[in-house]
Amino acid sequence: MNKDTDGGLQPGRDPDDIDAAQAALNRMRDAAAARGEIRRKAPPRPGSTQKPARSAGTRGFAQFHGTGRDPLGLGKVVGRLVAERGWSSPVAVGSVMAQWPALVGPEISAHCTPESFTDTTLHVRCDSTAWATQLRLLSLSLLEKFRNELGEGVVTSIQVAGPAAPSWRKGARTVNGRGPRDTYG
Numbered sequence: 001m002n003k004d005t006d007g008g009l010q011p012g013r014d015p016d017d018i019d020a021a022q023a024a025l026n027r028m029r030d031a032a033a034a035r036g037e038i039r040r041k042a043p044p045r046p047g048s049t050q051k052p053a054r055s056a057g058t059r060g061f062a063q064f065h066g067t068g069r070d071p072l073g074l075g076k077v078v079g080r081l082v083a084e085r086g087w088s089s090p091v092a093v094g095s096v097m098a099q100w101p102a103l104v105g106p107e108i109s110a111h112c113t114p115e116s117f118t119d120t121t122l123h124v125r126c127d128s129t130a131w132a133t134q135l136r137l138l139s140l141s142l143l144e145k146f147r148n149e150l151g152e153g154v155v156t157s158i159q160v161a162g163p164a165a166p167s168w169r170k171g172a173r174t175v176n177g178r179g180p181r182d183t184y185g
Contacts, residue, residue, distance in 0.1 A: 126162060
């Protein structure tokens with residue numbers, strides 16, 4: 001390696017002409033060569049007939065290939081983290097809430113929304129009593145779909161609630177009785 005053209009510090013050289021990145025790269029290359037690491041040659045270009053030569057004593061990146069030190073995609077890293085920490089059930093619960101329209105379809109999701117999740121029970125609120133009844137009838141097929149999409153044991157039951165009626169209590173005093181007779185839906 002020629003020290004006059006490598007961009008490093010040499011006596012008599014103007015400091016404004018020094019390339020710091022090139023100098024750092026050259027120092028790293030020298031350190032790797034001192035450790036006995038060999039650089040791999042670039043793969044042949046398409047259309048060339050030259051075959052790449054393989055060295056039996058190749059070190060460096062090749063020695064770590066397949067040992068788990070290769071770069072991984074973000075999805076694989078997050079998936080491994082979720083599995084190692086035992087977060088698969090909470091993540092699945094979050095996916096029920098986030099993917100509700102995709103899991104149940106646009107018609108049901110327009111009228112029914114998931115409110116909470118307790119243990120393995122999903123609590124759903126519907127905007128009318130008719131939709132609450134319909135969702136109770138569909139609950140077995142929805143549980144089967146959740147089992148297929150999210151895994152076994154994530155959602156084991158669905159608790160369906162009708163619309164929330166307004167409170168008719170005004171003030172501190174109330175009268176006992178049946179109250180208003182409307183289903184609000």
